[in-house]
Amino acid sequence: MLSVKEALDFLFAAVRPVTEVETIATLAANGRVLAAAQKSTIDVPSADNTQMDGYAVRSGDCASGTARLTVSQRIPAGQVGMPLEPGCAARIFTGAMIPPGADAVVMQEQCAAHDDGTVTINHAPPAGEWIRRAGEDICQDATILAAGTRLRSQELGLAASVGLASLPVLRRLRVAVFFTGDELTMPGEAPGGVLAPGAIYNSNRFTLRAQLENLGCVITDFGIVPDTLDATRATLRAAAQDNDLIITSGGVSVGEEDHIKPAVEAEGRLNMWQIAVKPGKPLAFGEVNKSAGDSAFFIGLPGNPVSSLITFMLFVRPFILRQQGVADPAPARAFALRADFDWPKADRRNEFLRARYNGEGGLDLFANQGSGVLTSTVWADGLIDNPPGQAIARGDMVRFIPFSELLY
Numbered sequence: 001m002l003s004v005k006e007a008l009d010f011l012f013a014a015v016r017p018v019t020e021v022e023t024i025a026t027l028a029a030n031g032r033v034l035a036a037a038q039k040s041t042i043d044v045p046s047a048d049n050t051q052m053d054g055y056a057v058r059s060g061d062c063a064s065g066t067a068r069l070t071v072s073q074r075i076p077a078g079q080v081g082m083p084l085e086p087g088c089a090a091r092i093f094t095g096a097m098i099p100p101g102a103d104a105v106v107m108q109e110q111c112a113a114h115d116d117g118t119v120t121i122n123h124a125p126p127a128g129e130w131i132r133r134a135g136e137d138i139c140q141d142a143t144i145l146a147a148g149t150r151l152r153s154q155e156l157g158l159a160a161s162v163g164l165a166s167l168p169v170l171r172r173l174r175v176a177v178f179f180t181g182d183e184l185t186m187p188g189e190a191p192g193g194v195l196a197p198g199a200i201y202n203s204n205r206f207t208l209r210a211q212l213e214n215l216g217c218v219i220t221d222f223g224i225v226p227d228t229l230d231a232t233r234a235t236l237r238a239a240a241q242d243n244d245l246i247i248t249s250g251g252v253s254v255g256e257e258d259h260i261k262p263a264v265e266a267e268g269r270l271n272m273w274q275i276a277v278k279p280g281k282p283l284a285f286g287e288v289n290k291s292a293g294d295s296a297f298f299i300g301l302p303g304n305p306v307s308s309l310i311t312f313m314l315f316v317r318p319f320i321l322r323q324q325g326v327a328d329p330a331p332a333r334a335f336a337l338r339a340d341f342d343w344p345k346a347d348r349r350n351e352f353l354r355a356r357y358n359g360e361g362g363l364d365l366f367a368n369q370g371s372g373v374l375t376s377t378v379w380a381d382g383l384i385d386n387p388p389g390q391a392i393a394r395g396d397m398v399r400f401i402p403f404s405e406l407l408y
């Protein structure tokens, strides 16, 4: 059996990242991966400006703690003031440029305006008070975003703040999916609305597609494929043509009466892995030839719904991020938290237990850790990464990975 790390190392060694670049509007770039580093052509802020509504002053004029100054100008944000003469103050509004000569802003709550066009400043500001300096956030020519960055809301805001209206991004990864198992029925399609004896709903189609959408993949869904060698081979061939990766669910367990293995072997190459992970264990990884000569990657997920979901989180997500050109898909962050439960029976495999925060700084465990129990994944906030051979006693610190680290 492979360890989790060994399986990941095999996957990472195989990666061929997407290289095609497209330039798209920054407004449309959420979730995309930056193809080239971006620099700022401006200082941000571009000039010294005020953080407060108030009066711009020469701090020396106000050193005594009360000063009556002539209000010589009014500077709203977006307007450029005149030089500030000694003995004068400029009425100024948040974001407006500091006029030459002024070196501090006094907030309006510390000032009293008079009808004769003067203002009393009841504060001795240190030089620089409430002034945001030019370039304080970003200097001109500084690299603001590295190639291979996944663009989230904050990266898009940063790009926009230096005026970037469009961004070069890598094209999205194209992923084909299909589902094996003659017992599978689509919700809404059970004959007469009643699930036939022995049938189950194809829940993996929903979890898998949502996971791929979260990663920004373009999905082609071939649906449920009949359990025959010909149908499986034909679907693999069709799926390989325009896609980077084919993902299936079901039929990778040992001794399974199934056509995934012979079909992928006939259309390309396949490794059947046994990974020392629970839930999970079987994972198929290979390639399916395209008619053009190159190939699409193939990943066969286990059919059990929780195994399928977690195997995706642990192996497919990091593989896809690397394929998508993400420079540093940092491993999912884990946190040391206290177990408020006992898990007395150690397993030889690396277990990923469904657990949730209990509000007292600890973790509770879902009672039924079965690999088909999807309710555990809805109840839980994440997974405890429990090493092989490890029992857990109440009060032990465990390694907890929140789902937020594994879904996007």
Ligand code: AMP
Pocket: 179, 180, 181, 183, 184, 200, 201, 202, 203, 204, 205, 249, 250, 251, 252, 253, 256, 302, 303, 304, 305
């Ligand atoms: P398999 O990996 O094909 O041996 O399937 C293992 C278990 O997962 C069986 O109980 C299947 O019925 C179930 N299963 C397989 N495919 C799906 C699916 N698409 N949705 C939900 N359960 C599935």
Ligand code: MG
Pocket: 180, 181, 250, 251, 258, 303
């Ligand atoms: Mg099956």
